[in-house]
Amino acid sequence: AQSVTQLGSHVSVSEGALVLLRCNYSSSVPPYLFWYVQYPNQGLQLLLKYTTGATLVKGINGFEAEFKKSETSFHLTKPSAHMSDAAEYFCAVSLMFSGGYNKLIFGAGTRLAVHP
């Protein structure tokens, strides 16, 4: 079965440090890949997505992610963390199922804490 694994349910970094949130997926075909962010008491919003083409994808707020097919990974990075980056981050894959619909499968989420 297709799945999404996010390594580390909690990640803590200092302000200005590198942010690295890990995501691995299992899929027999190349999926569409997404990172969403959820700020406290809010819904999810899209950070970035990979569909086809360039494997390094840039998103909002200085985040980027690289699709590595050989490693089935889509890790999210940001060179320098800001206090406002504290949130929960979800990796997701979109897979085509019979009947013509695409289903979004989410990882369990990683809560990022940023310390002064």
Added chain:
Amino acid sequence: EAQVTQNPRYLITVTGKKLTVTCSQNMNHEYMSWYRQDPGLGLRQIYYSMNVEVTDKGDVPERYKVSRKEKRNFPLILESPSPNQTSLYFCASSPYGGASEQYFGPGTRLTVT
């Protein structure tokens, strides 16, 4: 403003008392979905709809119902809520499947006692 709205945002109810959580989008999207979010489990799809009058089960459809009579609305119905349906619920819409972004509502926190 393009958005997905949900009501109510917070609801405390008792076991067995029917409730409906409304969801509405103003972006003319074809696809709509309901998810529940539980700690350590991420978001799991309850039901989805590809168009008016077309709905189908997601991963955790048990004890939920939906309807899609109008393109903009996709209510979630719990006819006899139970405590294990206590969760945070999100409605989402997208213009199509596949690579399109899903737009999420603000969430409804439901507690069933």
